[in-house]
Amino acid sequence: MKLHAISIFFLLQLLYLQNVAAQNIRSIFLFKDVMKSNTTALKTSGFNTLIMFGIGILDNGDIKYYSNTPGSQDVVVASGGSYVGGAALADKVRSFKTNTTGINRVEISMNSQHVKNLMSRPGPGAETPLYRNFAALKEAWTLDAVNNDDEVLYDVASTVAFAKMLGKIGYKYTGAPYTNAQFWQSLVRQVNSGLKEPDLLLDRMYLQCYDGGANNNPAGWANALGIKVVPIVWVTNDSKPVYGVSAAQARTRFSGWSSSQKSALAGGGYWNDFDIEKMGLSYRDYGAVLTSVFP
Template identity: 70%
Template structure:
């Protein structure tokens, strides 16, 4: 990845009801993989090598890799057996972090919105050594409460919840990063959807992305910008470099 991107978020990972971690395929030709079970990484060396290469390959500018997950089973597992270091969930996330050399876990909760379990889970991940990030598209009141509680007593650069990626496409198409920054008390990284054939109306060309990011950043200084979904760049024959240049020129 030599196109100017410095952070990659892998979509998506899911937690099973027993605390195992699945990596769910989202591209044609690939399959779902059980990534961690019973406190051990079981996803195979080929997958681990690929993920680790994002930061180690020659010429890469990537210095942070996150995994994106929904909130399925988190509430139940935080209640029983809880977030302790001896639980399968804790040990599985520790094993996955080591195997994939991960930096953060990204919360893409779009339906459950349980504050207590979200905060407990984030703090568990912090004990393992992860940072925690969120990618909201709605329900700012929930995300404000979560952000405040997770970061209570912490300050930069030691925030546990250290990044907010705001969906500014599809269900979040009308989101204003400046308004979310005011609500959360944190700088925002807005995301737009690149040109795609899944929902063409939500697609953003390179020139449109430049206009959106520049406009948002001129009104409210942002923490950066990003895109969903990089597979669409490949599928549609688009340019990683062109999309990346938008970000590096506006957010040097």
């Protein structure tokens, strides 16, 4: 009886920890070239998830990293089934989860370009260049997930095929919606068909709550998708300052959502590190907001 009680206790503890983990995603999108961003600050300011923007698929199945930073060059990182992005870049990405760090998940974010064509021909098979390139990149960068930032194509069938291909390689799949809830709803349902938590393939939705998604309501999206969402706000910036929020304003927004819509939230996050550094803002201040609201 005592052993039985102990087993139940540890089972309950495990379920509790899984539930807590599902509520405390603290993310930031990396728009700046990771070779030039403040790696130490990203690792030690309270974030636990980094989403590297942006990765692109070329028409032949090669994968390119777009640095998005003045003075940096875009670079093909996987070709012919091998990693070709260089040791320095691989070491940098791998370092996010090593030594003194709070990061436990690194994702790459990409749009939908060439996905439909490549899923049609040559398809998602393990022998295809695209499959082999994503496998090589995962190993080289120790990646955890691929983020879908589709804002144009919205083709359900090819996106589902692509997500399932990534799942076979060992990736998780995530979304970054701001509109077209019907597409994202269909995607979640089909990608996760037959799966249950914590083994969902499409396991996170980073909901854009700025710019075109400024009026998005996390609870409404969570209800429509059948999965908790991670609302993303834009830090103070000079590109579209009307959509930027200070750390204090971010705290107000996240706290408000957490107070009124807690069951809909899996955490919170920001777009993007480039503006934090460009505007002379504090990673620690923005990170502290997330650790406070989503501990």
